[in-house]
Amino acid sequence: MFYEPRLRNHGLSHDPLKALVAPRPIGWISSMGADGSINLAPYSFFNMVSDRPPIVMFSSDGKKDSLRNVEETGEFVCNIVTRDFTHAMNASSANYPRGVNEFEKANLAMEPSRLVKPPRVQGIVAALECRMTDIRPLSGLEGLASPYTMVLGEVMGVHVDENILKNGRVDAPNLALLARLGYMDYASVESVFSLERPVLT
Numbered sequence: 001m002f003y004e005p006r007l008r009n010h011g012l013s014h015d016p017l018k019a020l021v022a023p024r025p026i027g028w029i030s031s032m033g034a035d036g037s038i039n040l041a042p043y044s045f046f047n048m049v050s051d052r053p054p055i056v057m058f059s060s061d062g063k064k065d066s067l068r069n070v071e072e073t074g075e076f077v078c079n080i081v082t083r084d085f086t087h088a089m090n091a092s093s094a095n096y097p098r099g100v101n102e103f104e105k106a107n108l109a110m111e112p113s114r115l116v117k118p119p120r121v122q123g124i125v126a127a128l129e130c131r132m133t134d135i136r137p138l139s140g141l142e143g144l145a146s147p148y149t150m151v152l153g154e155v156m157g158v159h160v161d162e163n164i165l166k167n168g169r170v171d172a173p174n175l176a177l178l179a180r181l182g183y184m185d186y187a188s189v190e191s192v193f194s195l196e197r198p199v200l201t
């Protein structure tokens with residue numbers, strides 16, 4: 001089949017596009033408002049888009065609290081979600097009013113960050129302390145309106161639990177990183193293989 005997302009002519013009950021651009025990592029974003037209020041919410045329109053310098057992005061469907069906080073204070077932390085945090089991550093995605101601390105709602109403790117004000121999730125295996133570099137409202141061709149705004153930030157500090165390292169490398173199968181698929185589906189990364197890049201001679 002072939003369809004054009006603009007025309008929504010896929011003939012299915014759900015557009016399969018998000019199930020095809022998958023798995024997507026989940027950035028569990030902690031942020032702080034100008035008033036000092038703390039926020040935590042998951043974003044699967046999230047990824048690392050440069051490694052020199054390291055830049056990550058998340059994209060907000062409308063002006064959600066995380067976006068507002070980054071606009072106000074310019075900082076955020078990406079907590080990296082593993083399978084054991086699945087339910088807490090999901091609990092923190094409820095649509096609480098601005099000012100409600102989702103750490104408390106999801107029974108999570110806050111661990112202070114080193115370089116930025118928003119705290120990280122205590123017990124998380126990895127967290128990226130970021131400073132915002134750019135906030136870009138998105139649009140399609142011919143100015144087709146999008147409700148999304150992309151937040152980009154440079155990773156200033158990285159927390160890694162050394163227990164997840166094996167021979168100095170991140171031991172992915174033991175980590176069970178959580179990822180978003182389409183619909184209400186998730187995956188955890190458990191099967192991993194290595195592949196060398198081709199060398200032209």
Ligand SMILES: Cc1cc2nc3c(=O)[nH]c(=O)nc-3n(C[C@H](O)[C@H](O)[C@H](O)COP(=O)(O)O)c2cc1C
Pocket residue numbers: 026039040041042043044045046059060061062064065066067089090092093094095096180
């Ligand atoms: C796994 C997962 C991924 C999500 N990804 C996004 C996303 O990429 N963009 C978005 O706007 N909302 C996303 N959401 C919904 C937000 O987490 C939810 O709207 C939340 O209440 C936003 O919180 P905030 O207003 O405190 O930022 C996601 C929810 C879940 C459970």
